């Protein structure tokens with residue numbers, strides 16, 4: 001772990017202590033607003049939107065708005081790192097790097113308040129990326145539309161790459177996602193009377209196995225797709241036949257067509273369970289995120305530029321099956337997202353993840369130079 005010498009590493013640690021779930025980022029929002037309030041105000045315009053923040057750094061002779069987005073929320077999990085600055089919120093953790101993302105955004109913003117460029121720069125602090133999804137409602141908000149940027153950039157910490165490496169690609173970077181919740185409703189009863197009950201352990205087990213056939217039997221093997229069940233809840237006690245089961249999961253695809261096809265197959269299999277087990281079933285698709293599709297020319301230009309700058313390694317990576325609601329912004333505004341190497345032993349969403357903080361100043365420096373270049377060019 002690096003020493004506490006860099007102001008934005010310090011800020012990351014401050015944010016790391018206070019992870020909050022989507023649309024509950026009250027303390028986080030306050031830290032962002034407090035940080036902004038300590039900067040010279042004459043170049044800053046600030047708006048809040050729900051628990052998010054929009055901060056505009058006014059340019060010297062603006063004709064366009066260049067945007068930079070960070071997410072803000074933490075995850076509902078117990079932290080198990082060795083950090084001295086562990087989460088102070090039980091059952092909450094920044095395990096997806098949003099503390100890094102916010103500190104980096106504030107580092108870039110601070111630079112431009114002190115060293116303005118010609119164009120306006122918009123910094124979006126977006127709530128609820130992990131769920132239920134803040135990007136789409138923020139994109140549709142009046143607050144955003146009033147300052148709608150012409151281009152938009154973002155990064156995500158990348159545990160698989162060493163510090164000093166960035167990885168991205170023109171085109172699809174992150175998958176389409178849909179959450180999946182299936183409730184099965186049968187009849188509970190005494191363990192000794194199976195014929196008078198309708199056991200949802202058996203129905204849920206059958207369904208879990210059948211769902212796994214969708215990817216292996218119904219999807220083109222060359223078209224990547226995932227159906228993961230992350231949580232199954234059934235029963236209360238060893239001698240009670242449970243009449244209710246809940247299966248929770250996520251679907252990931254690299255095309256919208258595959259997403260629709262998988263949902264169609266899920267509906268069909270669930271209907272089969274209803275018929276076969278004489279139970280009722282309800283499906284809820286939860287939050288859906290569209291793919292993160294990097295604008296090809298801009299992304300290629302960024303990768304070429306970063307290679308010539310020579311201080312970071314640039315990798316053209318494959319698509320990831322992770323989801324990111326930043327994709328909604330990129331459906332309407334040209335831009336890109338990239339992975340920032342933070343080289344960790346444990347991956348994203350792991351309770352022991354300790355991303356390397358040396359990546360924070362590297363990212364601030366890189367994106368400061370990129371935004372300066374874009375703000376001074378005609379595109």
Ligand SMILES: CC(=O)N[C@@H](CCC[C@H](N)C(=O)O)C(=O)O
Pocket residue numbers: 096129130131156177178179249250251287289321322323324348349
């Ligand atoms: C980068 C990352 O880990 N993103 C999350 C986004 C959540 C997607 C959605 N709520 C779902 O689970 O379907 C991810 O899990 O990929």
